[in-house]
Amino acid sequence: MTAKADDIIRQADWLRSAGIQALFAAIEQDGDQARVVGGAVRNTLLGHDVPDVDIATTALPEDVMRRAAEAGLKAIGTGIDHGTVTVVSGGVPYEVTTLREDVETFGRQARVVFGRDWTRDAERRDFTMNALYADRLGHVHDPLGGLEDCLSRRVRFIGDPDTRIREDYLRILRFFRIYAAYGAGKMNEDGLGACLRQRDGLRQLSAERIGHEMRRLLRAPLAAPALRMMNDCGLWEIATGGLARIDDFEALRSLEEVAPETRDHELGLVVLAGFVREDLERICDRFRLSNANRKRMRAAWAAMKRLKKSPAFPTPASLVYEFGRQGAIDGLLAFWAGMRAQKHQGDDDRFAAMLSALRTEPVPEFPLKGADLIASGHERGPELGNLLSRLEAAWRDSGYSLSKQDLMRLSAELADNN
Structure with a gap:
């Protein structure tokens, strides 16, 4: 050997x-x-x-x-x-x-x-x-x-596991993260038992250290089984201060072949912890996530909620315009994972087609600016902003087809009606 x-x-x-x-x-x-x-x-x-x-x-x-x-x-x-x-x-x-x-x-x-x-x-x-x-x-x-x-691929503590963990309680999370990255088969029982016995030690760790380790764990190949075991042992709640949707996360990782984004920790946290917007903000604060991380997670969560509430599936153009390409893709994957977790797999083909469209759909660009309206005689102020918002809504309702000239004509009509 x-x-x-x-x-x-x-x-x-x-x-x-x-x-x-x-x-x-x-x-x-x-x-x-x-x-x-x-x-x-x-x-x-x-x-x-x-x-x-x-x-x-x-x-x-x-x-x-x-x-x-x-x-x-x-x-x-x-x-x-x-x-x-x-x-x-x-x-x-x-x-x-x-x-x-x-x-x-x-x-x-x-x-x-x-x-x-x-x-x-x-x-x-x-x-x-x-x-x-x-x-x-x-x-x-x-x-x-x-x-x-x-x-x-056997993850085993050196010497007595309880002693190793008491030296640094972060080793509890490292045990699961190393298994998720390099392990295979069942987790080592001695190590798992020690993590369970020493779990309250996690409360002594700083948010930065917990967040750093958890982000690495979420990206690992066997993150789903590792997180399920963590959740079963009560470690997820101690580490994050909240509950976890493990079934949804497992469903998300089942989509890895069609979407590499499923390995990203931002999307993983949205699926695991994003029950409501407050949960998302809490875990962002707890893990000391960067502004870029937070922005991506908020967009993903909002897009996922939009898909859940829509009686009809939004168009790819509307999703990428409202949430950005990354937010639209993340939101679709989070929604898709939730449907899979509920055993609703009949829409997989539709979701896959939507994902493909989101990757290539041009992001619509609103062709009108406030300066254009001012140049045509409109005065600055709140009424200008309201008019611009109404024109943008009309442009979106048209399927983003109205041109700048169309919108200028419409602005004149709206002004005349007032």
């Missing part, structure tokens, strides 16, 4: 790059060692993309800084007090962290000392599949038996 893993790692582009090899050469002096650790090794073995590469080393932070500078590499002490230095090599930033041993923990905070023991460093990590190391030649080092867990 190790030989096969070594072959996979040796073929990785990130290991064969000149930049990382130059970094290894700079650090590994005077008996010090350096190894890639965690996500890059795990993702490569499982065939996932590798967004970044972290390196663990026996070298002290100040030695890493000095050796990198001597090798002509840029070194930044981003977390030097905790042993982390960012080194840029070949245009790529690498986080280089000195091996550590937990001495005493205080929730997320821990008093640590630097060490040279790879097993002790591995023991302070969260899951066995994240405690894998690879040296510069591609040999995988597995001090805790994480390789078999990784290849079997």
Whole structure:
């Protein structure tokens, strides 16, 4: 198993790059060692993309800084007090962290000392599949038996799960998120039991940390089963302060083949938590979502409600005009998921046709401006705004077909009638 893993790692582009090899050469002096650790090794073995590469080393932070500078590499002490230095090599930033041993923990905070023991460093990590190391030649080092867990997609805490969670209660959410991203089969019972026993610890976490982890979870391939288990264990309500429409979310993810947007956390939250507008605002505040996130979620929720209330299906043009292309697509997908959750699948063909139309429908542009009316003799003021609104309503009722000239003639007629 190790030989096969070594072959996979040796073929990785990130290991064969000149930049990382130059970094290894700079650090590994005077008996010090350096190894890639965690996500890059795990993702490569499982065939996932590798967004970044972290390196663990026996070298002290100040030695890493000095050796990198001597090798002509840029070194930044981003977390030097905790042993982390960012080194840029070949245009790529690498986080280089000195091996550590937990001495005493205080929730997320821990008093640590630097060490040279790879097993002790591995023991302070969260899951066995994240405690894998690879040296510069591609040999995988597995001090805790994480390789078999990784290849079997088994998410298992290192050591006693309750102890690992009490060190940082965010690990409850990470357990579900790592499973949703990399797991398979049933969730580990020991880990699940510990999450259930320690769930009140989630109340101690900041909104930012919970929001960051939940957004990543919602994008993961197995988000639906992970969230259902979270909900069954009472964790969703603690993390979000509200209830969840798990059936709707499962139905949303069943549409992934026709709509990649179903993996977006904004749409996922609308489907899961958007019972009423206040629920949407609450979860936006709770997760400290950006203004862009909020804008997209509000448009999706409004479009979904429009579809629910419409006796006749709105036209694609009306939806993209009122809610924007993204809002219209999101709203349709949320509505479609709700219908599927209620076992109403007879309209799938109609929904699919509407989705296709929304992707290509030109966004109608109202051809008239207030300046046009002023130029024709209308005075500024509230009456001008009212007239413009009436003209826009007439334009929409016409199926967006009225031209600027048509609207100018209509404005004259409306003025005469007044």
